[in-house]
Amino acid sequence: MEKLLSDCVNFARRLVQTPSMPHEERPLADLIAAELHALQFDEVWLDEIGNVNGRLYGQDRSLPALVLNSHLDHVDPGDPTLWPTPPFAAEIVDGRIVGRGTADIKGPLAVQVYAMAGLKREGERPLRDVVFSGVVQEEIGGAGAQFWVEHLDYDVALVVLGEPSDNNIALGHRGILQMWLKLHGRSVHASVAEKGRNPNYKLADFLLALREQKSRLGVHPRLGATSIAPTIVEVDTKSPNVTPAWTRVLLDVRTAVESPRSLKTFVSELVGDWPHEITDAWCAPGTPLADSDERIYGFDTPPESEEVVKAKAAIDAGMGRVAELFNYQFATDGRHFVPYGIPIIGYSPAEEDQAHIAGESISIAKMGEALRGYVQLLREF
C-alpha cells in the first residue's frame, strides 16, 4: 500500500504540473491515457469530445459497470503571488500536495486510477467491470459528462464522483439556476440626475428586499433550503457622468424544490411594477427565463438504496472507520446522470473548503485512506 500511495502521489503531481483549463484538457487526457496503458488497463480510449476512459475487466463481465468519474479541467489559479508555492509546481508542504487542481480534482483522480491499478497489482480482479471516466469542461457546465452519458453503450450500476468529500460519502446536492434581473431606467447627465430615473436605487431596494424575503423559498427535506445570491452587478454605461439606462444583477440560485416559473414569480414580486426583464444567464443574451414548472434538480441518492448501503459497507471496511453520509453544497457533473436513472455518490480524499482557493492542497494521508476505501469498493461492489 505504501508503494501504491507514493506512485499515486507522483501521478497526482504530474497531473497538477500539466495545466488543463476548460477546452485545453488534451495534454492532460494524453498523459492519463499513457498512464492507463502503462498500468495495463484492459481498454483505454478517448472519445470525440476529449474525455479519457479506461476499463478494468471484472470477474463477472455481465454485471453493470462501476464508474469512477473525475473531471480533467480546473479553475484559473488567479494571481500567482497569492500562492505559497507556484500553482502548477505541485510541491509537497507538511504532508500535502499544493497546487491548482490538487483537491479539485487531480488528487482524487489519481486515487481513482491507482485504486484500479492497485487491485491489478495484487493479481485481483474487481467484482464487475470498473471504468475510469475523465471528463472535460466540468467547470463550465459539464459538456464532457453530458457527452459521456448520451453516448453510453454499457450499463452502469453506480457512478462514484471524485468531488471533495473528505473521505465521507456525498449523496446529493441542490440544482443550479442562474438568471439576470435587468432593471430599466432613464439615462441623463449625472449633473441633472433628478430628471432621469436611476435604476441603481431600484436595485438597492430590490437587494434589501431579497435579503429579507429569501427565506420564503422552498426547503427540500434532505438537500435543505433554497439559496439565492446576487453575484455580478453591471450597468450599461462606462461614463462616470451619465446615470445608467439599465442596471442588472446576476442571481445564482441553488434549489431542489423551486422551478424556473416559481423563481421568476418570486423575483418579479420583489421588483413590483418597476420595468424589468428576467433572462436565463446560460442562454443567448436576452433569452427569457423559461416558464417551466419542472423542478430544478441536482442529484439525490436515497441513503437506504441498495447501492449506497453496499458501497458504504465496502468503503467503511477499506478505511477501517465509518464514513458519514452528507450532501454537497456545490453542484457537480452528477446532475447530468439523473435523467438516465444512474445512481450517484461522491467519495474523495479532498476537502470541500480547498476547492477553487489560492493555496489549494490535498492531504497525502487522506489520499492513502481513500486508496484503501476505493480498493475495497472495487473488490466488493
Ligand SMILES: [Zn+2]
Ligand atoms: Zn470539481
